[in-house]
Amino acid sequence: MTDPLPSSPASGPLPGPWRLPLLGLAVVALALGACSKQTPKAPGAAPEVAVLTLQAQSLALAQELPGRTVASQESEVRPQVSGVLQARLFEQGERVKAGQPLFQIEPALYQAAVNEAQANVRTAQATAVAARLRAQRMQQLGAGQLAAQQDVDDAVATHQQAAAAVQAAQAVLDTARTNLGFARVTAPISGRIGRALFTPGALVTNGQADPLARIQQVDPMNVDITQSSNEYLALRRAIADGGVEATRAPVQLKLSDGTAYPLAGTLEFADIDVDQETGSITLRAQFPNPQGQLLPGMYVRAQVGQGTRQQALLVPQAAVDRSPKGEALAWVVGADGRVHQRTFTTARAVGDQWLVLEGLRAGEQVVLSGRQGLSEGATVRIKPATAAAPAPAPAAAPAGEG
Template identity: 55%
Template sequence: MPLIDARKLAVLAALALTACGDGAEQANKKEQRRGPAQVGYVVVQQTRVPLVTELAGRTFAYRSSEVRPQVSGVIQKMFFNEGTVVRRGQPLYQIDPSLYRAAVNEARANVASAQATAQAARVRADRLRPLAEIEAVSKQDYTDAVATQRQAEASIAQGRAQLETARTNLRFATVPAPITGRIGRTLFTVGALVTASQTEPLTTIQQLDPIYVDIQQSAAALLNLRRRMAAGGVLPASASVRLKLEDGSDYGQTGTVEFAEVVVDQQTGTVTLRARFPNPGGLLLPGMFVRAVFAQAIETNAFLVPQQAVSRDPQGNATVWLVGANNKVQQRTVQTVRAEGANWVVTGGLRPGDRVITQGTANLSDNATVRPVPANTPQQPKPPSPEQLEQQQKAKGKGD
């Protein structure tokens, strides 16, 4: 009995192996009848890709001027409404001009007195000149007369300077707008005493069109960018900047970067870039936080590869499948720096003209033969295999 059982087991094992071999052979035949898998590919070429950066920024007035008194006195009038736009030279405050008007009159009278004295000294000197020539009077008397004349003329010049100072102070009694812009709230009202040496301004005027946006960039990122430019392959881009407001919306106007600071902030380790934006509607106000989006440089030898074509290996390296010679596929490691829309920006691992597989990458293996077609090509329906036809006929017969 044991011998018979052993023979039965050997026969069953042989039958099982035969069945498995037949199954594998049939699977291979089906695979051969099915043909190579169809994959979609794109041909990549080198292109210029802008290095877009998004950084935090803050708005500042294009011009800001604190209005201060240059003479002391009591404010008598105000000629503006708070929050409105004022023009350069427009009167804002009127300080009591009484004392300054009196000083002008006094200085004018002093000039007139000096002129009269100078006239008398000039006449006396002219009369003594011929007498001194014939020695009718001493030459010392003539010399003293000439000196007195010159002192009187100097007094006229001194009086005129004092008159000009008095007129200037009288003009300063009317406080004008130093710049054109929107005026803020006033800190001193009618009846307030102001002085020329006070530390607090009367009010502040800010010019908001155009407006500045100060952008903060880390010194490390700026250093890396400059090194890449020095190494080649990266060119400086235009200075055009777009803004995103605090609510996430885009600011409709486009600005330009004007300059970058030459020092690094010791507390934050950042460098300030200043951009200027048109602000005709006054939407941007000083102190607002915004996001600046701009291209600092241009990659000159980059490839744009669709994101679905790039995968990661267990080590985290970016890889793509390529269609090689004889339609054999191969996997290659690439260097991706960032995403650009629906594509990855690849800076290494590809060559111009490479066929990168973007569709049908699920079951690929190295050196597998594929049937490549351009990406997004419609799938052609295949005729049913003999096995499928036989199954269809059996199913139809059972239904009848």
């Protein structure tokens, strides 16, 4: 039988069998007390960010502008004489050449007028021959004092009148022949002809309002492009200040379905005035159109080269945030390794990058990734990022300054 546990420590030292269990409890209590004391935490490491060093580069500027295709030449075919339309001499929708017969108007009346004019010419010529011979004889008689000077003068005047009558008759003949030629209506220009608006048997008249057909020259094709006067003036100022070098870059075309037109065009001229209603200037470009892919009246977008900007700075759009006011913001790492949020303005989008107008300088490091949780003046660890390649001048839509 084991010894009973004493009622109190005052009763004397614990018996031997109880000493070891009580010692273990004391050790556990000391360990728990040590764990309950709070130990200080080590300071956190600086956040790691990827940066891009801004580098100035030469950038060819281009802008995408709306435009409409316009035939380089257009002609409405109208009759120049009146008569009944006898025949159509072309295939509708086909290409025609300048001078090619298109319609035939009944020529009988005009042929008769030519025959009559020819007869009048021969009559006038015969009268002129007789007058010339009489004038010569009278001049000989007058030289020998065998005829009065008045008779000589009358004979010479009659000869001159007869010669003038020949010229008048010849002019009438020329007019009759011209009208006979107009009875066959020909193409004034080369191009593609549309449908015939009059059929054989119809009565057509000289100077009528409705054309017989319409011809459009679509190779080459013109494109009228509109640009705001503000953008035009800004470009002129940039060229004058030396920030942009003027170039004659080719114009690229994008069709209404988004596909690119394979052939490049050239900018021909800018209009001399500003549209009062829209405040825009019209630019005209010309494109080769050998396959007839471009049709008049199509809506297109033209990528127009607008010179080269020297010392251009590009910032990836992924590195740019926006303030509630729409201002462009970027985190810039200073020489001391601390980040600062910078407000800057952009000129336009160039692909997936922003063209910097002001607020950033070449050589500064802009944070590309790791911006989450950054605070003003925080120290960061830099991880270099792959440098952005210079943009090959894609179409750049104007962007509002941010």
